[in-house]
Amino acid sequence: MIAVLGLVVGVVAGLLVRPEIPAVMEQYLPIAVVAALDAVFGGLRAMLDGIFDDKVFVVSFLCNVVVAALIVFLGDELGVGAQLSTGVVVVLGIRIFSNAAAIRRHVFRA
Amino acid sequence: MSLITNVMDHSLDDGYAEAATRKRAAGGTGGLPNTLRARLVLAGGLVLAALVVTLGAAQTHVAAPVVAKERQELIDRIDRETKDADRLQGDVDALRDDVGERQRVALRESGGSAGADLVGMLSGATAVHGPGVKLVVDDAKEADSGDGGTNPRQTADFSDTGRLRDRDLQRVVNGLWASGAEAVSVNGQRLTALSAIRAAGDAILVDNKPLVPPYTVLAVGDGQRLATRFQDGADGLYLHALEQNFGIRATISAEGDVRLPAAPSVIVRTAQPSTEKTEKGTS
Numbered sequence: 001m002i003a004v005l006g007l008v009v010g011v012v013a014g015l016l017v018r019p020e021i022p023a024v025m026e027q028y029l030p031i032a033v034v035a036a037l038d039a040v041f042g043g044l045r046a047m048l049d050g051i052f053d054d055k056v057f058v059v060s061f062l063c064n065v066v067v068a069a070l071i072v073f074l075g076d077e078l079g080v081g082a083q084l085s086t087g088v089v090v091v092l093g094i095r096i097f098s099n100a101a102a103i104r105r106h107v108f109r110a
Numbered sequence: 111m112s113l114i115t116n117v118m119d120h121s122l123d124d125g126y127a128e129a130a131t132r133k134r135a136a137g138g139t140g141g142l143p144n145t146l147r148a149r150l151v152l153a154g155g156l157v158l159a160a161l162v163v164t165l166g167a168a169q170t171h172v173a174a175p176v177v178a179k180e181r182q183e184l185i186d187r188i189d190r191e192t193k194d195a196d197r198l199q200g201d202v203d204a205l206r207d208d209v210g211e212r213q214r215v216a217l218r219e220s221g222g223s224a225g226a227d228l229v230g231m232l233s234g235a236t237a238v239h240g241p242g243v244k245l246v247v248d249d250a251k252e253a254d255s256g257d258g259g260t261n262p263r264q265t266a267d268f269s270d271t272g273r274l275r276d277r278d279l280q281r282v283v284n285g286l287w288a289s290g291a292e293a294v295s296v297n298g299q300r301l302t303a304l305s306a307i308r309a310a311g312d313a314i315l316v317d318n319k320p321l322v323p324p325y326t327v328l329a330v331g332d333g334q335r336l337a338t339r340f341q342d343g344a345d346g347l348y349l350h351a352l353e354q355n356f357g358i359r360a361t362i363s364a365e366g367d368v369r370l371p372a373a374p375s376v377i378v379r380t381a382q383p384s385t386e387k388t389e390k391g392t393s
Contacts, residue, residue, distance in 0.1 A: 003153050006160070007159075009157050013161055029162075042122055053125070054151045055148075056128075058158075099121050
């Protein structure tokens with residue numbers, strides 16, 4: 001219950017407050033979104049697998065976002081930002097897909 | 111492939127498995143958190159995740175219309191300024207015509223004598239007509255395959271040998287003067303004592319107005335004799351060589367009556383007439 005409440009609070013806060021994102025951070029936001037989605041899907045799958053752990057969820061979420069942003073930042077500094085972003089998106093996308101597939105197996109047993 | 115296989119196999123964070131093993135070792139069970147603290151931690155994580163995703167979506171939705179709006183504003187501004195510039199250009203043209211007309215009228219009124227008419231004709235300030243020649247010069251056939259030869263500005267090939275260049279036209283006009291032409295116009299542009307024939311890119315400009323081929327050079331003079339002298343002269347031979355070697359098309363014909371317009375404006379801004387006696391003999 002509290003978890004669902006947290007989800008709602010997050011969405012509402014994002015919509016209502018809508019903080020100005022500094023221009024420096026703006027380009028990392030899409031990557032952060034993908035990383036966040038990856039963490040959420042991972043958590044959902046773990047929950048269905050019965051091995052969910054709140055600490056792992058939070059830590060993996062924060063780490064994914066930070067590491068993804070760092071990789072893109074590094075790529076920008078080295079002049080390969082776009083390529084590295086693509087790499088991050090591909091890896092996280094594959095993870096999201098296979099996690100979604102696992103969730104699907106759990107839910108629909110198919 | 112092993113990298114992709116690795117990503118596929120470990121799509122779930124290994125931390126979950128480890129945490130589950132630890133819990134099982136400690137005697138607990140996996141699954142959803144059941145202590146308040148664990149639930150709060152989970153809720154906090156979800157708040158963050160939802161916040162990031164929402165912000166990402168909001169950012170894109172907010173940014174997209176702004177970008178489109180700025181773009182549209184820029185387009186509008188360009189359109190507006192272009193329209194203004196066109197209007198001003200029209201004003202300039204109209205005023206220039208007006209000034210030229212007034213100049214001609216003033217010249218006629220103040221002069222009245224044959225001298226003023228002569229000056230007007232020689233300077234190109236008045237329209238003239240009389241026997242003369244019509245010389246039509248065009249680029250080589252293959253040179254204008256790109257766009258039908260209608261717009262020299264659009265062709266990028268600078269070293270195209272099938273094109274008539276400004277210096278060719280200069281020689282042609284010069285040859286006509288040398289052969290006794292009394293007034294010359296190129297594509298309806300009367301040449302004056304101040305006219306310049308030059309090139310900008312691939313286009314030939316007469317008095318800074320770009321010409322479109324074919325180039326029609328009209329010259330007032332002693333019709334057939336003018337044509338013959340021009341063709342026998344050095345510049346006529348030069349034009350002939352252009353025809354032979356580069357496929358430039360040129361036709362010259364004596365006309366009974368050619369009409370040349372007046373130059374748009376004959377303006378002298380800095381030169382002053384000398385009135386001293388010693389200089390008078392030269393005029």
